[in-house]
Amino acid sequence: MSEEILSEFIEELSKRTEPAPRDLFEKYAQRGLPASEMAAAAMAQAALRGAEVPESAFEKSARMVGELTEQAARQRELEAQRKPSMGGRIARAFRRWLNIEP
C-alpha cells in the first residue's frame, strides 16, 4: 500500500517546480506516507535535476557529434558514388556473360 502511495507522490512531485512543495507533503502525510520517504524522494529529485549543465560542455559535445555526423554523411556520399547503379551492374553482368568483359 505504501509503495502505491509513494508512486503517486513521486508522480505528483515530478510535475512540481519547487523542490519541497509543502502542500504536497501535507496531502500525502494525511494519507500515511512517512516523512522520511517523502524527504528522500524530494532530495533525490532536487539532486538529480539540480546539477547545472555548462553551456561550454554542451557546445563542445555538439561540435564532436556534428563532426561525426558530417563525416558519416560524406562517407555515405562517397560510397554512393563508388557503387554502380543497378542498370550498370546488369549491363556489366551481361557483358561478362557474353564474354566481352573479363
Place this chain on the structure above:
Amino acid sequence: MPYEGESDRELVARVRSGETSAFNTLHRRYYARVYRLAYSQTNNRDDAEDIAAETFCRAFQRLGEFGFRCESMWPWLHRIAMNLSVDLAREHAAHSTISLDQPLIEGMRSFLESLESFQPTPDELLQRAEVQEMVRASIASLAEDQRDAIVFRFLGDMSLLEIADEMQRTEGAVKSLLHRGLIALRKEIDGRLAQAERIDGLRTEGTKDVRGDSIGIHRRIE
C-alpha cells in the same frame, strides 16, 4: 530547429536512412539528462563532460545495433553513460566526503525526520550545492537496481511501465525497488551526515585549538 517536433523513432529512422544531421536533434534533446546522469555518478564536472560527449559519440556509432523497447531513446543512452561512468562513480562515491557545516547537517536531519527545516528552509536546503552533492554521491553508492530505478524515475521522467520494460521487471517490482531504494538512500544519507558531523567536529575542535596552540590542529586531524 529542424526535426524538433519529431519523435525519437522518427529521428533514428532518418539517421539510418542517411540524414545523419537528425542525430543533432537527439543530442540536443538528451544532452542535459546524460550530463546530469554522469555528474550524479561522478560528482565531477570534467568527468561528466567527457562521459556525456563519449555517450553520444558511441550512440551514433552504434545506432545500427539499437532497437527501441519504448518510445524513448533515453534508456539506451542511460545504459551507455552508466557503463562509461560506473568505474569512476564507484571510485568517487567510495572516497567522496562532502563537507557540511553543523546548521546544514541539522537542517538535513530535521528535513528527513519531519520535512521541516528552520534555517535554511526546506526549499533552500534542497537547492544547496553541498546537499545536492551529498545526495548524488549517496544515490551513486546504492545497489545497482535501486540506483537505476531512482535515476530513471527522477531524472529521466520515465513512467513506471517504461522503467519496468527497460529493467525487465514488472511494474509492481519497480514500485518496490523505488520504495526500498528511497529507504536505502535515507540510510546512506544518515551515514554520510554522521561522517560529516565527525569531520565538522574535528574542524571545530581544531579551530578551538588554533586559539591556544596552532599545532593542535595537525595533531587532531592527522
